[in-house]
Amino acid sequence: MAGLGEHITAMVRSHAAGDDAAFYAVALQVAAREAKSGHHVLASDIKKAVDLSRDRAPAGNVTKLVQPRGDLAELVEAAHPEVHLRELVAPAELVAEIKQVLAEQRQRKNLLNHGFAPAHRLLLEGPPGTGKTMTAAVLATELSLPMFTIRLDSLLSKFMGETASKLRLVFESVAQRRAVYLFDEFDALGADRSGNDVGEARRILNSFLVFLEEASPESLVLAATNHRAILDKALFRRFDAVLTYALPDARQAASVIRARLGSLATGTSMAKLGDHTGGLSHAELVKAAETAAKTVLMRGEAHVNRDDLITALTARRTASLG
Structure with a gap:
């Protein structure tokens, strides 16, 4: 029995x-x-x-979206991303690190059989809008896994006093369901605290460290932060890898813009756009490209010209600085 x-x-x-x-x-x-x-x-x-x-399953629903139930439904957001690695614009070194994680996950059973755990605990650090969340989506897509996002700031504010028990629920799911788990806004939990701000926050952090240490290698646990400098130093040795993100250079910025514009970028010169793209994140470049595209389409034209791009980029830079 x-x-x-x-x-x-x-x-x-x-x-x-x-x-x-x-x-x-x-x-x-x-x-x-x-x-x-x-x-x-x-x-x-x-x-x-x-x-x-x-x-009797609904027609056309080939891949049913896995939705958490019970207490877990209050803690995570579920998604089935469709974002491939080729769509991620990033330095070659970062892409190579992501490919290594994918390779180890695909060979996880072989590695585990020989006593080695595949990389499955990743810290993603860098400015907002530089590809951290997109990387989680890429890993989920390439490994055909669902993606669960845990927003730690709302978890801490909504469940203060029972946060550690809620974290346990999430990590129990990590062990039971193979997926990509993204702890977003990790600064809310991982900040290096001192003085009077120890108590509950320290207990929560210690609980997270214990859960992370014991996390099943069948799932990937990712923590995304915009502020590496404020993180508790005890965190770093608990992760298998730290992936660092940065604002795109001029060449990468042009690639981001072209990818978003698609056929609308045909014949558009992006040479020497660096003065207009500098300081903008991947996400801000996408927004600028979308603004230029909508302007052109509403004029009844089929291609974005250089002036359209410069105008949109200038507006985006002004907004980001303001």
Whole structure:
């Protein structure tokens, strides 16, 4: 009965998490167990029930969005991103680090069988809008995993006094469901605190460090911060890798703009745009490109000219400085 009990536990967990694929997989394992025990009618009934349930799934919903349930629903936002590595504009060194993480995850079973854990705890640090959240989406897409975002500032403010227990729920999900878990706005938790601001914040941080240390290598746990300098130094040694992000240089800025404009950039000169793109993040460059594109389309034209871009970039720089 112990084996059946484990199956039932797994089914309850998958049902609570809204993971139909895992639920059906365990149900079929139970059917196989019953068939092996000679209970062929019961096994057949279970298989028919699974097939019927699958057939009744909404048409066209090939990949059902996994939505957390219960207490977890208050803590995380679920998504199934479709952002590939080729879409990320970043320095070659950073892209190589991301490729290494992907390679280790794809070979995780081989590594674990030899006593080595794949990189699965990553600290992403750099200015806002430089690709940290996009990297989480890339990892989820390339590994065909759901992505769960935990916004720590709202977690701390909404559940102060029970934050550590809520974090435990998240890390239990890390162990039970393979996914990419992004702890956004990590500064809210990881800031180096002193003086009177120790108490509860220190206990929460210590709990997070313990949970992170024990995090299952089946999932990826990412923490994103805009302010590395204020992070508690104890955090760094708990991560397998620290990925550093920076504002794009002139060449990368042109690539970001071209990618967003698509065919609207045909024939548009972006030479020597550095004076207008300097200081802007990837996200701000995308917004500027969108502004220029909408201006052109509303004029009834098919291509963005250089003056349109400069006007949009200048406005964006003024807004960011203001």
